[in-house]
Structures are given as structure tokens and as C-alpha cells.
Amino acid sequence: MRYLHTMVRVTDVDRSLDFYCNKLGLKEVRRKDVPAGRYTLIFLAPPGQEGVAEIELTHNWDPEPYDEGRNFGHLAFEVDDIYATCERLMAGGVTINRPPRDGYMAFVRSPDNISVELLQKGGPKPPQEPWSSLPNTGKW
Numbered sequence: 001m002r003y004l005h006t007m008v009r010v011t012d013v014d015r016s017l018d019f020y021c022n023k024l025g026l027k028e029v030r031r032k033d034v035p036a037g038r039y040t041l042i043f044l045a046p047p048g049q050e051g052v053a054e055i056e057l058t059h060n061w062d063p064e065p066y067d068e069g070r071n072f073g074h075l076a077f078e079v080d081d082i083y084a085t086c087e088r089l090m091a092g093g094v095t096i097n098r099p100p101r102d103g104y105m106a107f108v109r110s111p112d113n114i115s116v117e118l119l120q121k122g123g124p125k126p127p128q129e130p131w132s133s134l135p136n137t138g139k140w
Helices: 013-023 084-093
Strands: 005-009 027-034 039-045 054-060 075-079 107-109 115-120
Touching: 013 027, 013 039, 013 054, 084 107, 084 115
Parallel strands: 005 054, 075 115
Antiparallel strands: 027 039, 039 054, 107 115
């Protein structure tokens, strides 16, 4: 058995690609339009990890509301520098819902409210400001 991907539904392809690619740093691996089913599949992966652990964004062409199912927890990514990553995301307009107060873990959300966990590679960094003092914002 081999893990292939996790699928999340998205309502706005451009906003989702901006978040996952431009802000998180994933890249589009492949895309498939399925006119008969009225949907598009877009596969993303971290650079150099194509085919290993991908995210499948599914865009249904006919709009429908998506609730925030708590049965789906979150996506998780290991990052080289949790503080630099959160700084870059904030500069790009992403809300840090759970700041990395512990130097190890942070949470953000995609435009469709998918929770994304960011974990510091190799264990926690020493706590530092402003992160140590920032409260949680919204849900994560």
C-alpha cells in the first residue's frame, strides 16, 4: 500500500492556488478537467515531493456550500523556520490562527477554512517575540 493524496474541496480555484502555492509554497503538479462530471482536479505537492504526498484540490463547477467538518482535522507541513514561515504568511495576508508561541507549532486556514498545521523541523526553536505573546485568533 502507498499513500497517494488527501482531497479537499475548494470553492474558488484562484484564491485556493494563491494560498497553497504562492503563500504556502506548494506547486501544481497536474490538473484534470472532467466536463462530464463538472469538476476540476488540481494536484499540489511541495517542490521535490511530487508523487509522494500530494493534495488534491477538487473544484466542483456547480457551486455548493461546504461546512467545516470536524471529522477532517488538518493538513500538516514541516517547515525549516516556523517564525520566518509565519512572518511570510502574515505579510501575504494570512491570519495566524494559532501563533508559534512554543517555537514549534502554528495553525493557519485556507480560503475554504481547511486547517493547516505548520511544524518546526527538528524540534522547537527558542520562544521569541512577537510570537510568544500573540493570542489565538478564530478557530484552528
